[in-house]
Amino acid sequence: MKELFGSPGKLSGLMLRLGQFSLAAASVGFMLSAHNFYNSTAFCYLIASMGLQVLWSFGLACLDLHALRTKRNLQNPVLVSLFVFGDWVAKRKVTAFLSLSGASSAAGVTVLYARDLNTNYCKSQPDFSCSRFQISVALAFISWFLLAISCHTMLWLLAAL
Amino acid sequence: MKELFGSPGKLSGLMLRLGQFSLAAASVGFMLSAHNFYNSTAFCYLIASMGLQVLWSFGLACLDLHALRTKRNLQNPVLVSLFVFGDWVAKRKVTAFLSLSGASSAAGVTVLYARDLNTNYCKSQPDFSCSRFQISVALAFISWFLLAISCHTMLWLLAAL
Secondary structure, eight states: OOOOOOTTTTTHHHHHHHHHHHHHHHHHHHHHHHHTGGOOOOHHHHHHHHHHHHHHHHHHHHHHHHHHHTTTOOSHHHHHHHHHHHHHHHHHHHHHHHHHHHHHHHHHHHHHHIIIIISHHHHHHHOOOOHHHHHHHHHHHHHHHHHHHHHHHHHHHHHHH | OOOTTOOOTSSSHHHHHOOOOOOOHHHHHHHHSSTGGGGOOHHHHHHHHHHHHHHHHHHHHHHHHHHHHHHOOOOSSSHHHHHHHHHHHHHHHHHHHHHHHHHEEEHHHHIIIIISSSSSSSOOOOOOOOHHHHHHHHHHHHHHHHHHHHHHHHHHHHOOO
């Protein structure tokens, strides 16, 4: 069994998952704290996709922590790990695609508000919290990047079985 | 060597690539034919990412056609194919991520125009071609889906080498 960065049951894997979890949670928090976020479908979609990622990453982080504390190898025996990984890769990929599309659609709307609309919408409406939208979208993209790393690791581990 | 749906040098691969090419080209065409598309950064980004996919899919379709006509096996010898696939998978993945994020950000802006803005923006401005934006985004998503299929095939072929 190969030892890859971010494998399940390793410290690097736990760190990756905690990073995904905290960034996604911060992204949801910033978006929820902004006024008028519910006016745009793309922002609601970002909250839904990041919320899913929070739950998912938290669950995997708990599993990693358990494996680290009991010093159990999550990658054995082969048959069990095959099921676990198959399930894992499929759900990870779906979560990764959801996160990317959520972050991108929210980014599109944020750029539209911040730059594209004729009168500079963000400055003309002081109760419209554009900076929070921007921070939330940036955090979502970083969180997606960490997710993409662990998704890749999983796929290589599955291929190496 | 496994025979997977959409392998390079096969008829299914050629069909997939032609589908990606034509859908991406149609998406760019619809977007360019709409008025005022340049007012939104997300729409310009969609055109850029779909334009890249048009070029890339066209090149691969030509390679497939050449392999089919000369009946040459693109998957041999192993060393050459390793390089070709490594390059291929990397570029495909980048193109797939670009396409998905381009389509999503344009979709976010389109939904904002079509549904979220207070006064129904699309109906109130007759020279604003919302339906063309929607068709273009839909075509971009279908094209991305075909790209994701061939990207998966490539990854499995690479893993099976």
